[in-house]
Amino acid sequence: MLDPGKGQREGGKNETLWWNSRMEKFTRYQGLIQATHQKGVKQAPHSNENPLQELEFTSLMQENKKLRSKLLELERGVEDLNLKVQQLWSELGDLESEYARMLAELGAIHD
Numbered sequence: 001m002l003d004p005g006k007g008q009r010e011g012g013k014n015e016t017l018w019w020n021s022r023m024e025k026f027t028r029y030q031g032l033i034q035a036t037h038q039k040g041v042k043q044a045p046h047s048n049e050n051p052l053q054e055l056e057f058t059s060l061m062q063e064n065k066k067l068r069s070k071l072l073e074l075e076r077g078v079e080d081l082n083l084k085v086q087q088l089w090s091e092l093g094d095l096e097s098e099y100a101r102m103l104a105e106l107g108a109i110h111d
Contacts, residue, residue: 022067025060 022063025063028056028060
């Protein structure tokens with residue numbers, strides 16, 4: 001699972017800059033993917049004329065794979081946390097009922 005305090009310790013401004021650079025790369029990647037899918041291409045363009053573009057495409061594909069994995073991990077964490085919230089609300093309801101019962105019992109004893 002993720003370290004919940006990690007981002008805060010590393011410094012908010014640097015982390016924001018890092019995420020912004022990732023988002024810029026992702027946006028470029030999305031444009032490249034859309035263009036290649038429109039042409040029916042599902043892999044890096046094979047062009048000896050522009051090896052840097054092919055390298056960037058490969059790099060962005062790897063970054064996409066990492067981000068998708070991270071997203072899946074975060075989605076699983078959200079599911080786990082939502083389940084925990086439901087369990088805690090249920091437990092709270094049970095405890096409130098028990099508290100009300102005990103108050104009523106205490107009132108009956110003192111009457």
